[in-house]
Amino acid sequence: MFLCNSARDLQSFHNDVNKLLSDIDRPINDDELSDGDEEDLLAELHDIAGEIENEKQNEHIETKPVQSISNSNTLSVLETRLDMYTKAVQTAKTNGDTAKARRVDxxxxxxxxxxxxxxxGAPINENDIPPALFVSTPSSSQPTIISKEVPVRAPSPPPATNSLSIDNKSIISQPPAPVVTTSNNTDEAVERLKSLALQAKAAGDMAKAKEYLIQMKNLQKGTTAAPVPAPLPPPSSAHIETSDNIPEDDNSSALIVPLKAPEPRTVMEALQQRHEELVKRQQEAISQGESSKARRMDRLVKQYKEAIDATQKGRPYDYSELADLPGFAPIPIQQSKPSQVSSSTIGTSATASVKVSQSTTSVRPSQVQQQRTTVPTTSIPQVESKASTNTRKDQQLQTLRLKQEQHVKLALKAKQQGDIDAAKKHLIASKEIEKMIESGLPIDMKLVSELSNEDVEIIHDDELAEELLESDRDTIYRRLQDDLLRQMQLCARNQQIYAQMEGSNNIQQANEFKILEQRCAHDLERLRKCFQNGSKPPLFHYEKKQMNIILVNNDLTDQDLEVNVLRGINLRVPSGYSATSFETYVIIEFPYPPETPQTARTRYGIGSTIAEYSDSLHKFHIKRTDGKFKRLMSRKELKLSIFYRVGFLRSDRQLGIASIKLAPLEQTSTIHETIDIFENDHKKKAEGKLEVKIRIKEALGSIKSSEVSLQRWLVIDHFEENSNNPKLSTSNTTESNNNNRPNNQQSVGYQSIKVLKYEADLLEQQIEQLEDHLTKEQIDQLRIKHQALVKQSDDIVASLRHGGKQVIQEHVRSLEQLMEHYNKESDEYRQRNEIKKADMFLHKKDLVAQEIETFTTNQLELNSSRNTLLCLSQYSVCLTAGCLSEKNKWRENLMNLYARISLCRTINRSLDYFACLSRIRKYGLGQNDSLSSHLNRLLTLVGNLCDFVYYPAECIAWLCEANVFGINRSSRPLRLVSLICWLSNIVISIIKNTIQLIKYKKLLKAERNKDGNSKEIRSPMVPLSEMYKCMLTLLNNFCFFLLCIHWLAIPKFLWSGKLPVFMVGLCGTLATICNIVKMAL
Structure with a gap:
């Protein structure tokens, strides 16, 4: 419908509009429009208002007929929409937009x-019918566009009050307002401009109404070639006003939310406000059972927690990555003046402009300056870059302030120590940083004066240091030694890993850790010397050192993959089961090796809300160098099948399946996730989750995950050498020197021969294992230590040989004190849960106990050479006789010689009875043997009882055979008793040595599973010689076990009395040779 009531010709209006478009760069002057023109337009506006009112009345009258017609035409509407959506699907598939094709389908x-x-004939709800689509015809230059038919709405004119004022400078810097182009449907555009003109008239803005009428006339004449500029609210000469009274359904509106918290003054205050609000929302979501919302809130809480930690530690952080919360003021990341516009305001304006461009709302051109019809694409990135620049400046400012504070602290410390020059230097550096901050200009951080120890903070008034200072000397030395050893292990591990990684930064990190390790090793060596010399504890302090630590699980080996199913959360309870008594378990399936995957099963977990699976730690064997393993880890998943107990004599049923990807192990050594449970192979999600933790020793890939952590670092300031107590030697003067030392140091002055030999064997094995991985200097140091241990052992042996009985007794007393020292050390390490060190001291105590037993009571060991010679002669003769035929005359002579040597051995053993009694009396019931286990103590008591009976029974049986108690006195019962006691002792020895051998093998396996390429010097828990001794003892006992059963001569009992002479000689000879080899080790 065309309007023809204007006073002037429409062509003149057309010329005026063209003139306005050509002079669009200059402001529009309202004086250019004549008064008559204005009157005609106003009259025309009144006519339009009357027509619209008439149309509203007609629509009100005809409401019911239209509704009835629409109800009757539902079928035709659906058929139209069917055709429309079918074409839309085809068009989307033609354009390759599969996502849109699925939605429309x-x-x-x-x-x-x-x-x-x-x-x-069923009733159809019109709200269920999908909206109509506009499918444009495809052209050669433009692809087909599918868009929903949405009616165009214009915002109501904003009032003059309740507006947000913005400076003129910000107006100029803002991007041009978006432009709304006219649609091909002219009638819709005319109706839209009518409504806009009426709204402007109702608001009293006649100038704005005139502009809408001019645009409407151009559309009616069809002379518009340029797009219609989008109107903006009319700003004044100094401000732009943004209305709050925009309808809620308008996309271009931006609601002003009241603040929930006071405006923060600092970044930390803003972060804490938002963090507390997110924690509160997360708890509310958990209480209401909204798991999805709780997870979202949890992610946001973690992000803000990271930002708070970074801010507290002074590290730079990009606050623009944090999610904004409605009702909270922007984070004050820059110190802006009141006359300037904050970056958050600019960001809000940019966001609002983007929303306006996406909608189809017309926006009025500004009265300050007529804007262009095209929107620059670089306007929004400019705002983002400006905000990021401000963020970097704020982070730089924070770093400078932290450095300034550290300079002030160091200046005060230097002044207290009397170092005035250093204090002046730090004050000058602090003043320079203050000038840089006040200037507000970009700063090159390389020009800022560096601190001597920028990543170190001294811990003052430390509780641990105060506790150590109040402790005794032994506790202080022990704690300092443990801390230095821990620091050496940390440095050695990280130095090795960084050295294997590529990059100059990694090499630098490896060198730094190497230097720290050398310093700790030097301090440890001096600490041990001071302890041995009886000096006072050194002066020390603790620091907080910031270090890049590689995440490694040292309690695992390279061949271990540990899976720990912690708990099930909110599991689905089948009908007929109670949630409190619901029992479930998990079957773990690890896809390696692919031929026979490894499986494991957890124990039962009770409950459905939180089902804890206790003792569900399972280790799977892996091979890091295997190509199949690497491929499987990148593609496969760890499968977890959840089953629940049905009842008695009924098979368990599957509750669900969960899986966790193993690919993250390429970069990290630990995966700790809560995964969803599915009903069957990820097809349908079930209720509940499963919390799983997977660990390996270190990441599989070349890039290792690391974290920056604050380490508590021990620094020894000064060692106090004690010249009055020289280093103690192991000569005959040890007793006099030991009197001048504290009682707790006697264990260091006196050493056990067996312990020294044990430590020498350990060093020898270390030299062999680490020869290719250590430097020549380190190898030489190990060899010097090995020679020192051997020399110390030889000196003790020489002093015992020439010192007589008194020196031996003194040595035994020192060994008893040394055994008590090892016992205390073992208990302390066991309390700290350091089982390996505790086992090492237990083994040393065993060696000392064996040495004490050798020097005190076991005279059989001192005369072992004579007994071994007789035993070897006896069984060699028997073996030779067994090789001869029964008709040979030498066989009988050799058997007679065998009987005579056996009699000599019996007499020799009878002399050892008194030594056996002394040993049994001293051991008693084993109340002093606190080191051994209950089983070992019981076996020792039974063995002592058998020895107590064996020696007199054998001696009396021999006297009976010699007719000392009369002729025809039978020795068979006593011989049988002595053989049974001997057999019992053999069985006890087999059990003891088997347990000890299993223990040694476990320790040796654990040592071999450690990284052999590590430069850290490790001490194996047991040398190979000890394992060989156990094996030889077992072989010796096995041979004598065969002979003992044979000599029992019980009819029809195993091989009793059935062994030939040759087998008797062979078993005896082999047992004797084993004993000789064991003595040589």
Whole structure:
């Protein structure tokens, strides 16, 4: 419908509009429009208002007929929509937009279902019908566009009050307002401009109404070639006003939310406000059972927690990555003046402009300056870059302030120590940083004066240091030694890993850790010397050192993958089961090796809300160098099948399946996740989650995950050498020197021969294992230590040989004190849960106990050479006789010689009875043997009882055979008793040595599983010689076990009395040779 009531010709209006478009760069002057022109336009506006009112009345009258018509035409509407959506699907597939094709296809299926229901006569709700789509015809230069038909709405004119004022400078810097182009449908555009003109008239803005009328006339004449500029609210000469009274459904509106918290003054205060709000929302979501919302809130809480930690530690952080919360003021990341516009305001304006461009709302051109019809694409990135620049400046400012504070602290410390020059230097550096901050200019951080120890903070008034200072000397030395050893292990591990990684930065990190390790090793060596010399504890302090630590699980080996199923959360409870008594378990399936995957099963967990699976730690064997393993880890998943107990004599049923990807182990050594449970192979999600933790020793890939952590670092300031107590030697003067030392140091002055030999064997094995991985200097140091241990052992042996009985007794007393020292050390390490060190001291105590037993009571060991010679002669003769035939005359002579040597051995053993009694009396019931286990103590008591009976029974049996108690006195019962006691002792020895051998093998396996390429010097828990001794003892006992059963001569009992002479000689000779080899080790 065209308007023809204007006073002037429409062509003149057309010329005026063209003139306005050509002079669009200059402001529009209202004086250019004549008064008559204005009167005609106002009259025309009144006519339009009357027509619209008449149309509203007509619509009100005809409401019911239209509704009835629409109800009757539902079938035709559905058929139209069916055709429309079918074409839209084809068009989307033609353009390759699969996502849009799937969305439209779902709506198409809904239309088909509604159409089928409508044909059967069922009522159809019009709200269920998908909206109409506009499918444009494809052209050669532009692809087909599918868009929903949305009615165009214009915002109501903003009032003059309740507005947000913005400076003129910000207006100029803002991007041009978006432009709304006219649609091909002219009638819709005319109606839209009518409504805009009426709204402007109702608001009293006649100038704005005139502009809408001019645009409407151009559309009616069809002379518009340029897009219609989008109107903006009319700003004044100094401000732009943003209305709050915009309808809620308008996309271009931006609501002003009241603040929930006071405006923060600092970045930390803003972060804490938002963090507390997110924690509160997370708890509310958990209490209401909204798991999805709780997870979202949890992620946001973690992000803000990271930002708070970074801010507290002074590290730079990009606050623009944090999610904004409604009702909270922007984070004050820059110190802006009141006259300037903050970056958050600019960001809000940019966001609002983007929303306006996405909608189809017309926006009025500004009265300050007529803007262009095209929107620059670089306007928004400019705002983002400016905000990021401000963020970097704020982070730089924070770093400078932290450095300034550290300079002030160091200046005060230097002044207290009397170092005035250093204090002046730090004050000058602090003043320079203050000038840099006040200037506000960009700063090159390389020009800022560096601190001597920038990543170190001294811990003052430390509770641990105060506790150590109040402790005794032994506790202080022990704690300092443990801390230095821990620091050496940390440095050695990280130095090795960084050295294997590529990059100059990694090499630098490896060198730094190497230097720290050397310093700690030097301090440890001096600490041990001071302890041995009886000096006072050194002066020390603790520091907080910031270090890049590689994440490694040292309690695992390279061949271990540990899976720990912690708990099930909110599990689905089948019908007929109680949630409190619901029992479930998990079957773990690890896909390596692919031929026979490894499986494990957890124990039962009770409950459905939180089902804890206790002792569910399972280790799977892996091979890091295997190509199949690497491929499987990147592609496969760890499968977890959840089953629940059904009842008695009924098989368990599957509750669900969960899986966790193993690919993250390429970069990290630990995966700790809560995963969803599915009903069957990820097809349908079930209720509940499963919390799982997976660990390996270190990441599989070349890039290792690391973290920056604050380490508590021990620094020894000064060692106090004690010249009055020289280093103690192991000569005959040890007793006099030991009197001048504290009682707790006697264990260091006196050493056990067996312990020294044990430590020498350990060093020898270390030299062999680490020869290719250590430097020549380190190898030489190990060899010097090995020679020192051997020399110390030889000196003790020489002093015992020439010192007589008194020196031996003194040595035994010192060994008893040394055994008590090892016992205390073992208990302390066991309390700290350091089992390996505790076992090492237990083994040393065993060696000392054996040495004490050798020097005190076991005279059989001192005369072992004579007994071994007789035993070897006896069984060699028997073996030779067994090789001869029974008719040979030498066989009988050799057997007679065998009997005579056996009699000599019996007499020799009878002399050892008194030594056996002394040993049994001293051991008693084993109350002093606190080191051994209950089983070992019981076996020792039974063995002592058998020895107590064996020696007199054998001696009396021999006297009976010699007719000392009369002729025909039978020795068979006593001989049988002595053989049974001997057999019992053999069995006890086999059990003891078997347990000890299993223990040694476990320790040796654990040592071999450690990284052999590590430069850290490790001490194996047991040398190979000890394992060989156990094996030889077992072979010796086995041979004598065969002979003992043979000599029992019980009819029909195993091989009793059935062994030939040759087998008797062979077993005896082999047992004797084993004993000789064991003595040589």
């Amino acid at each position: 779902r709506q198409l299926k809904l239309i088909q279902e509604l159409l089928q229901s409508a044909r059967t």
